[in-house]
Amino acid sequence: MDRRFLTVLGISLVFALVVSSIFYQINARAGNGAPKAQAPTETRDVVVATRPLNVGVTVKPGDVKLVKIAAEAFPKGAFSKDTDVLDRPVASNILADEPVLEGRLAPRGAGVGLAPIIPQGMRAVTVRVNDVTGVAGFVLPNMRVDVLVTGRPTGSEGSVTQTVLQNIIVLSAGQNLQADARGQAISAPTVTLLADPKQAEILTLANQEGHIQLILRNGSDQEITKTSGRKVNDLFRVGGHSRAGGDSAKNDVVEDPEAPRPRPRPRPVVQAAVAPAAPSVAPPPPPAPPDQVIVIRGTTKSVEAVRPSARQ
Secondary structure (H helix, E strand, O other): OOHHHHHHHHHHHHHHHHHHHHHHHHHHHHHHHOOOOOOOOOEEEEEEEOOOEOOOOEOOHHHEEEEEEEHHHOOOOEOOOHHHOOOOEEOOOEOOOOEOEHHHEOOOOOOOOOHHHOOOOOEEEEEEOOOOOOHHHOOOOOOEEEEEEEEOOOOOOOOEEEEEEEEEEEEEEOOEOOOOOOOOOOOOOEEEEEEOHHHHHHHHHHHHHOEEEEEEEOOOOOOOOOOOOEEHHHHHOOOOOOOOOOOOOOOOOOOOOOOOOOOOOOOOOOOOOOOOOOOOOOOOOOOOOOEEEEEEEOOEEEEEEEOOOOOO
């Protein structure tokens, strides 16, 4: 056999072995990096809502269902049995397909409607309002308001307005426990406020004896501001306001009763004018002295008066 042919054949075999070895190693590494089949994870049943559940609704069998989730993803406070949530009032809104948690439900027997959302130790007090006192209908559930009362205390000369409560939570506007879906204002003749027993007494007395005004405030503003109240006389402190028959062109100025007042200036002393004395009459001039003539007689010298003769 030709030696040259054998040499080419040997080199080809060696080259084939090297290439095969390289491909084998590449395939082996690729096989080691492939994802391995995971072992089946443990699952648990969790109770979720089948539809949106609003505050005050009592959970019924058709309102919830069971779904399986991973055991490590089981929410804290969730339920595994639907019987644990049935016939319990909803205290906080629950969305569809959201797990039902213990904190969103009230105990069985807590009642329906407004009662389940009243915390322990608190009270719900309803006051009368209108479009003006109710901030033109913009007081919605879960907002915070201040309560002002206007009335006439015993012995007072006029009406007084005083801030009696601050940072009070609105539970409902009329019979609505939730705001409108579009966030629109709710026109309601009454507003129910969340208060402690002492605040409930103040609200009840104010609703009976005075006129209540609700003042809307920012929900993140928790500051309590001390106020001294205002009287009718505080609106008309200055004396330049118009009076009956007076000059109506004068501008009324409202003076701040707490602003420092300037000291009154001393009035200048005005002396009464003294009438000038009547001019005195000058006395008549003395008569003119008569003409005198010196007469010398010898050694005698004398002075004689000469009276002028009267003119004819």
